[in-house]
Amino acid sequence: MVPIEEAQTYVLERCSRRAAISTPVSEALGLVTATEVIAAESIPPFANTAMDGFAVRSSDLADAPVELHIVETIAAGHNPKLTVGAGQASRIMTGAPIPEGADAVIMVEKTSVEDDVVTVQAAVEKGNHIRPAGDDVEIGDLVFSAGTVLTAGHLGVLCSLGMNEIDVYPRLRVGVISTGDELVDDGGVLAPGQIRDSNRRTLISLLTGDGFIALDLGLVPDDEAAIESALLNGTDHCDAIITSGGVSMGDFDYVKAVLDRVGDMRWMQVAIKPAKPLAFGTIGHTPIFGLPGNPVSSMVSYELFGRPGLRAMMGFAQPLRTAIKGVAAEPLLRRPDGKTHYARVSASYEDGTVLVRSVAGQGSHMLTSMARSNALAVLQNGDGCDKGDVVDCLLYTSPSPRDRG
Numbered sequence: 001m002v003p004i005e006e007a008q009t010y011v012l013e014r015c016s017r018r019a020a021i022s023t024p025v026s027e028a029l030g031l032v033t034a035t036e037v038i039a040a041e042s043i044p045p046f047a048n049t050a051m052d053g054f055a056v057r058s059s060d061l062a063d064a065p066v067e068l069h070i071v072e073t074i075a076a077g078h079n080p081k082l083t084v085g086a087g088q089a090s091r092i093m094t095g096a097p098i099p100e101g102a103d104a105v106i107m108v109e110k111t112s113v114e115d116d117v118v119t120v121q122a123a124v125e126k127g128n129h130i131r132p133a134g135d136d137v138e139i140g141d142l143v144f145s146a147g148t149v150l151t152a153g154h155l156g157v158l159c160s161l162g163m164n165e166i167d168v169y170p171r172l173r174v175g176v177i178s179t180g181d182e183l184v185d186d187g188g189v190l191a192p193g194q195i196r197d198s199n200r201r202t203l204i205s206l207l208t209g210d211g212f213i214a215l216d217l218g219l220v221p222d223d224e225a226a227i228e229s230a231l232l233n234g235t236d237h238c239d240a241i242i243t244s245g246g247v248s249m250g251d252f253d254y255v256k257a258v259l260d261r262v263g264d265m266r267w268m269q270v271a272i273k274p275a276k277p278l279a280f281g282t283i284g285h286t287p288i289f290g291l292p293g294n295p296v297s298s299m300v301s302y303e304l305f306g307r308p309g310l311r312a313m314m315g316f317a318q319p320l321r322t323a324i325k326g327v328a329a330e331p332l333l334r335r336p337d338g339k340t341h342y343a344r345v346s347a348s349y350e351d352g353t354v355l356v357r358s359v360a361g362q363g364s365h366m367l368t369s370m371a372r373s374n375a376l377a378v379l380q381n382g383d384g385c386d387k388g389d390v391v392d393c394l395l396y397t398s399p400s401p402r403d404r405g
Helices: 004-013 152-160 199-209 224-237 254-262 295-313 368-372
Strands: 021-024 053-056 066-074 088-092 104-107 111-114 117-120 142-144 165-169 173-179 213-220 240-244 264-269 277-283 286-291 324-328 340-350 353-358 375-379 390-395
Touching (some): 053 066, 088 117, 173 224, 224 286, 254 277, 254 286, 264 286, 286 295, 295 340, 295 368, 353 375
Parallel strands (some): 173 240, 240 286
Antiparallel strands (some): 066 117, 340 375
C-alpha cells in the first residue's frame, strides 16, 4: 500500500498552478492574488470627520464653555466652501471633509445650538475625531502580497482603492462524472440491482462549496466508448475531471481500460480507510481524479486528494486542510490494519475545548455519517484513542457550541 503522504505528494506535484488572469474584483472572492497590490490612492483620500459634530479650531476651546458662530453645514459627499476662522465652527456630518482652518471636531453630544451659535462645553486636543488622509493606506503602500486569498474584506479594500480588476489565478472548472450500469438518477422506482447516484451531486456540492465551478458531465454507463467520449469531451471544457467508481480492485475494467488508453494514470491502493483505492493522472494536460464509488470513500478521497490538488492549481500556498487538535469525548476505537483511519466525527466547542464524538454508521457506504459529521478524526494505525486523548481532526465545517439543554 502507498502511504498517504506519498500519494498526496504525487498528486500535488502534478497539479500545476494555472496561468494568472485579470478578473473583475466583483468575481474575485476566494481567489488568490498573482501579483502584489500597490496602492495608487490613499485611504481615506482626504481628512474627514469620524463623528457628527462641529469642525473647530482647538485653540478656541481652551476656555470652554465657549460660543462659536456657525458658518456652514458640511454633509458627507460635499466639499467645504468656507474657512473656519477664530471664533467660528462648521457643522459637519460623519465622513465629510475637514474644512480649512479647523484642526479638531467636537462631537454633537458636547454642544448645544441656538440659531447660528453653538455652545461648546469641553476643550479638545488638535486632531480630535479627525481621520487624516492616508490614515489606513498611503499611496505606494504594499496593500496585499502575491498569494493572498481574497476575502470580502480584501475586496472592500480593492474597491476603496478604485480597482476594478485584479490579477489572480483563475477559478477552476471541474467536471464530475459518475460511472456504472447500476446507477440511476431519474427519481423513478428502482429496478432490481439498481441504486441511486448520490456521488455526482455530492461531489458537485463539495466543489461548489470550495469555490470551484462544478460542471455536471453526467451519468455514464459501463461502456468504454461512452466513458471515453465523456472524458475527452470533458477535457475540452474543464481544467480537471473527477470520476467516481471503477477504481477498486475487482471492479470491471471499463474506466481503467479507457484511462490507461487515453491518459497517463497511476492506480494506487493508499494506506487509509475509507478511500483506499485512488487513480490519478492526466489526459493531455488535464488532471484526472479517479475516486472510489462508495459514497463515503468518494467524499473522503475528495477531501484528502481532490480538494488539495485543485487548490494547488488555483495557487493556494497551503492546499491541504490544516488539522486542529481535539479531545476525544469518548473512546474512538479501531483495529490495527496498517492503515490510517479517518473516522467521521462531530466536533463541538465546550468550555474552550474542541470535543470530538463519533457519529453512527462508520461504513464506507453509510453516507448519513458524513451528513451528521463536521470533521474527520485522524486515527493512526493501532487501537484508536481513549476518552480524553488528543486527536488530530480535519474540520470541513466549523464546530459550534454544544447545546447542553
